[in-house]
Amino acid sequence: MVTTIDREPVLTEVGELADRDDLAAYRKARRRAHTRRLATGAAGLLVLVLIWQLVATLLADPVTLPSATQTAQAFAHYLGRPYPSQGDPLWFDALTSLRRILIGFAIGVTAGVVLGSAMSASRLIRHLIDPVIEVLRPLPPLAFIPLFIIWFGIGELPKEVLIVIGVTPIMAVTTVAALDEVPEDLRLCARTLGASRLYTLARVQIRAALPGILTGMRISMAGAWTSIVAAELIAATSGLGYLIMQAGDYLNTALVFSGILSIAILGLVLDACLRGLLLLADPSRRG
């Protein structure tokens, strides 16, 4: 006996998108909302700069507070020219700090993700490493600076180790959380669709954890900047932290501001890169 369908199934629902045109319109609206949010954010920054300029003009004391335009001039002046008390122009110090960040960050992220994956995969490893991380994580990495100077001197190594120390625990914790959050049923679903264990691990479990891992990278990147600038303030002969310290010693406040501005710009650019990866990995965050 073959059952015939005497009624078409009802396929549209209350409030749902009816067709492709609706989807295109929906995406366009989300993009427009996104652009509006960016514009509002830019306006907020502009207001901050205007207030800064106004207060600096009223104060008329460039040593205490140089104006935005004076800072911009100092930035442009020293970008390619070395500050007299040291040998390197601003761009070189920026590059030095950036190199330290990227090396330490790469090692720290790799170590953290490997550690986190192992903890997620094995209960024994998790119980073994969890307390170590819980002890290390709340410690400010800055507390290690004197120790690392004793151990590694004042070269590149202590700065990179400092960043690794800060990044690794954060990445381990966020990786464990991201992998744990992948529902058991999502893996079972892949397996019932014919995916092998390996295919499921790579294309489902790790893939599903990727947005969480990238979010962890954004958080630890911010921490890495804190560590590196602090280390350069205390024990370095190059880098943006060192530049800021030098400029401060000679009351060149506009150059101090330029150094801070450089950190802000670099931080923003690196975060934008990670955010871009996050948007690629998680379509629901787009728009």
Place this chain on the structure above:
Amino acid sequence: MAAQADAAATSPATSPAPSAISAGPHRDGAGGAEVVIDSVGKTFRRGGRRTVALAGASLEVRAGELICLLGPSGCGKSTLLRIVAGALAPDQGTVTVGGQTVAGPAPERGMLFQTPMLFPWLTTRKNILFGPKAQRSAGLNERDDPELDDEADAILNTVGLAGFGDAYPHELSGGMRHRAAFARAIITRPSLLLMDEPFGALDAITRVRMHDFLLAMWAQYRTTIIFVTHDIEEAVLLGDRVAVMGGRPPGIREVIDIPLGRPRHAADTDTESFLAAKRTIRSALTW
């Protein structure tokens, strides 16, 4: 239709013994596999505590039949479904599907969950093609991309998602996500579909539409369906038979024929014969 009239004339309550399978409406089950669940038991051990999740469950599901497993939380229905899926190994007993003993998840046994479990990083089309592509990478088929694309188009059309192939899951409504999940499960041509309270989280109106959708799809694909629910009305509307589960230790208490004709629709739920069937089931739940 004669077979259904016979079933209505006999006592609605039948014993859970496998010999009872001759009663009830017969369907042309060309696309479906026969399922034999033989004395299946499962005990979970957590810490020092043993919890019997299922004991001595036996059930024969005819090829092409839609059978509902009905019972309260903790009655073992989800455990039984996962054992049939191959996600859990039983401590006692065996399950055979189409003559083959179940030994792990396989695409012949598709599964649908309470939430649609779509992969959020894939478009609807790529979600639907996940199974065929995963199987291709395992060397289980050699279908090329154009062929798969055509099939995805056809199935998107069938489930009413034409034009939404490029939409991401978060851009779909609740009912559309469930239809996409159905399409993803059915494209691998399973001979058995296991459904674990698939519409439990939907609003009442969408749910009714999904019932009609499922009944229409079942009539078209003719696969065997084991449908887990705790909703008496849902069980009566969908099932050829309802296996009532529960008790201590949890198991199958009774298998009841639903003496209602096909095709059925969500609108049939207020007819007298429907209410009578509901009453029978309800009394079976108070053992």
